[in-house]
Amino acid sequence: QKKQCVVSFAKMAELVPTLPLETRCPPFPLRQHGGFWQPETTLRRGVPAVHALFAPRSTDVLLASYPKSGTTWLKALAFATVHRAVHPPSADDHPLRRRNPHDCVPFLEIGFALAHDTDAVAAKLEALPSPRVLATHMPFSLLPDRLLTARVVYVCREPKDALVSSWLFTRKASENLGVDAESFPLQEALELFCEGRSSGGPQWRHVVEYWEASRPRSTGGEQVLFLRYEEMLRDTVGSVKTMAEFMGCAFSQEEEERGVVGAIVELCSLEKLKKVEVNRNGRIGSGVRGDAFFRKGVAGDWSSHMTPEMGKMVDQAVDDELRATGSGF
Ligand code: A3P
Numbered sequence: 001q002k003k004q005c006v007v008s009f010a011k012m013a014e015l016v017p018t019l020p021l022e023t024r025c026p027p028f029p030l031r032q033h034g035g036f037w038q039p040e041t042t043l044r045r046g047v048p049a050v051h052a053l054f055a056p057r058s059t060d061v062l063l064a065s066y067p068k069s070g071t072t073w074l075k076a077l078a079f080a081t082v083h084r085a086v087h088p089p090s091a092d093d094h095p096l097r098r099r100n101p102h103d104c105v106p107f108l109e110i111g112f113a114l115a116h117d118t119d120a121v122a123a124k125l126e127a128l129p130s131p132r133v134l135a136t137h138m139p140f141s142l143l144p145d146r147l148l149t150a151r152v153v154y155v156c157r158e159p160k161d162a163l164v165s166s167w168l169f170t171r172k173a174s175e176n177l178g179v180d181a182e183s184f185p186l187q188e189a190l191e192l193f194c195e196g197r198s199s200g201g202p203q204w205r206h207v208v209e210y211w212e213a214s215r216p217r218s219t220g221g222e223q224v225l226f227l228r229y230e231e232m233l234r235d236t237v238g239s240v241k242t243m244a245e246f247m248g249c250a251f252s253q254e255e256e257e258r259g260v261v262g263a264i265v266e267l268c269s270l271e272k273l274k275k276v277e278v279n280r281n282g283r284i285g286s287g288v289r290g291d292a293f294f295r296k297g298v299a300g301d302w303s304s305h306m307t308p309e310m311g312k313m314v315d316q317a318v319d320d321e322l323r324a325t326g327s328g329f
Helices: 009-018 040-053 071-082 108-114 118-127 145-149 159-173 186-194 203-214 229-234 236-246 253-258 260-267 270-275 277-281 308-325
Strands: 030-033 036-039 061-065 133-136 151-156 224-228
Touching: 009 030, 009 040, 030 040, 036 040, 040 108, 040 118, 061 071, 071 133, 071 151, 071 229, 071 236, 071 260, 071 270, 108 118, 108 133, 151 203, 151 229, 151 236, 159 186, 159 203, 159 308, 186 308, 203 224, 203 308, 224 229, 224 236, 229 236, 236 260, 253 260, 270 277
Parallel strands: 061 133, 061 151, 151 224
Antiparallel strands: 030 036
């Protein structure tokens, strides 16, 4: 059963300074609430704003993930699929050829957390035409109940790859935050990850909550589509078709014959997105370097950075914790 952990700005402002604090994970201090570690500002401003100011619509598509699990790719694929009538994927002026996927699909709690004026963020979200494609790193149990009318697409990634991707991203993306992520060794990131002390962590609990919500017995199987990054790499066309059907915009026979699915897959491929000017030399709206979001995009790259012993340590910790959830995941 989903528990409601967040009530109001006032309550969170009072509560956050009293919550357990973790300062060893750059770039932001984390606080633990409702069983999860999250950036302090996300908890203090972002999460309560999503509860208080955001008005969900039943037509919304919400893309959810633990960080560094394929969110950027999922955003690009979902945006291109949902808006293909207005923005044909082969069009030269497609938004994804000019803008980073994170500037096409806003994160709910991060947008609110970073803004000076949260009402302005709410108004901007309200002004988006339906169907809106939105995103979150919030755990399932921290989502407002009202949001559960949306269709939620979750992407899960192999934990060692998510950890290494996150460690490398932090080093690259933190340079303009005045944070010394260079001196954050992978071994320390790994130990903290295994204790569940990472942004959005414990990773396994994040995954299990959405996985359980995706199972027919808990929600009718309609509300959460659970995808795996590795499966998306293996069969991108099949994954996009599954997503389209779930999001209520299945591809017609005629579209398939015209190669629309293939055009979306190509538009959103790592190679194509890497070449977009803003993703090479620019910054996204929040100020992070565009190129920080695109690296190798493969399964198993953890082994280029971790020793087999380090890998075993993560596997062991995650397996033990998953078993303890009793979820069968
Ligand atoms: P690596 O660092 O392992 O290469 P997120 O988008 O959640 O931040 O996850 C980032 C990971 O997704 C990075 O993994 C990145 O390279 C990969 N990625 C980004 N765009 C992608 C794309 N179009 N196709 C496949 N993987 C992509």
